[in-house]
Amino acid sequence: MKQRYPAVGLNRITACFGYTRQAWYQHEDVLMSHYEMEKVVVEQVKRKRKKLKLRKLGTRKLYHVLNEELKELGIYIGRDKLFTILRENNLLIKKKRNRAITTNSNHRFKKYKNLIQGTTPTRPDEQYAADITYIKLLGPEDFCYLHLITDLYSHKIVGWHLSRSLAAKESRKALKMALKQRKNKNLPLIHHSDRGVQYCSNKYVQDLRNAGVSISMTESYDPYQNAAAERVNGILKDELDLGARFMSFEEAFAWTSDAIEVYNFNRPHLSINMLTPDQAHQMSGPIKKLWKNYYQLKLKNRESNKPLEKRRKKRFDGEFMPSK
Numbered sequence: 075m076k077q078r079y080p081a082v083g084l085n086r087i088t089a090c091f092g093y094t095r096q097a098w099y100q101h102e103d104v105l106m107s108h109y110e111m112e113k114v115v116v117e118q119v120k121r122k123r124k125k126l127k128l129r130k131l132g133t134r135k136l137y138h139v140l141n142e143e144l145k146e147l148g149i150y151i152g153r154d155k156l157f158t159i160l161r162e163n164n165l166l167i168k169k170k171r172n173r174a175i176t177t178n179s180n181h182r183f184k185k186y187k188n189l190i191q192g193t194t195p196t197r198p199d200e201q202y203a204a205d206i207t208y209i210k211l212l213g214p215e216d217f218c219y220l221h222l223i224t225d226l227y228s229h230k231i232v233g234w235h236l237s238r239s240l241a242a243k244e245s246r247k248a249l250k251m252a253l254k255q256r257k258n259k260n261l262p263l264i265h266h267s268d269r270g271v272q273y274c275s276n277k278y279v280q281d282l283r284n285a286g287v288s289i290s291m292t293e294s295y296d297p298y299q300n301a302a303a304e305r306v307n308g309i310l311k312d313e314l315d316l317g318a319r320f321m322s323f324e325e326a327f328a329w330t331s332d333a334i335e336v337y338n339f340n341r342p343h344l345s346i347n348m349l350t351p352d353q354a355h356q357m358s359g360p361i362k363k364l365w366k367n368y369y370q371l372k373l374k375n376r377e378s379n380k381p382l383e384k385r386r387k388k389r390f391d392g393e394f395m396p397s398k
Contacts, residue, residue, distance in 0.1 A: 126340045138348045189290035195227040197358040204267040205303035210319040221245045223252035230351035242275040266290040
């Protein structure tokens with residue numbers, strides 16, 4: 075209004091609304107302090123994502139790793155406020171929804187029962203989950219394939235191999251890496267996978283038997299029965315940029331190696347009390363989960379033919395805001 079009527083004094087304008095001139099200045103100071111605070115928060119978010127090499131680190135995890143640093147700067151905000159600031163600055167992570175089938179379960183090899191359903195590991199090297207995901211390439215090859223072995227206790231990727239084919243010999247290389255890092259070979263270990271031909275092949279099964287590893291498989295082609303492995307695939311692609319299309323196999327290999335290192339050593343997980351997978355891999359005993367396992371809840375309701383209870387949550391551009 076002052077810009078519209080420059081000749082009118084500020085005292086007269088504020089009086090029209092029942093305020094004093096001093097109240098108007100205080101209001102301006104508050105607006106400026108909020109603006110400066112949000113500016114600092116945005117800068118800290120960008121800096122932390124860059125430092126951790128996790129430019130798509132989600133808001134819940136950002137709140138955990140930034141909360142103490144922001145307090146040292148005199149900034150006290152809650153998780154919901156951080157969601158709002160990031161939404162207004164277009165810094166929320168948008169989830170991608172894409173999937174390609176890499177499993178061929180129509181084969182002559184023996185299929186095994188699901189040994190881990192309803193169980194929870196209490197130490198590293200107790201349960202492994204194996205899976206294969208595709209990496210897109212430019213040129214005549216189109217795809218290469220990432221063979222992964224993930225520890226279900228720590229969520230650490232303990233074995234991996236990038237190949238140009240889906241052959242069982244390529245999956246065996248990831249398995250070899252995982253078994254090599256295994257610390258106590260006298261303790262029981264279960265290897266869980268889908269029913270893909272790679273994991274049912276004679277040589278792969280023999281490798282497991284030679285290492286004294288029990289074999290577990292999903293009972294059907296249902297990603298919820300191998301949810302942890304599917305989740306790792308999603309993190310690598312959505313947060314660590316392995317969902318991009320690479321110029322060559324060599325470039326894809328370099329990016330994959332870096333992404334797995336960042337995943338293992340930098341990225342905190344809600345499911346392991348905001349530890350990194352490498353930190354959790356040094357522990358034993360139950361680890362507190364900071365989220366509900368909706369994958370297992372959905373699987374349980376599928377099996378009992380009961381509808382999954384709808385979750386009432388606010389949604390901000392691909393990220394769910396926690397319910398009060």
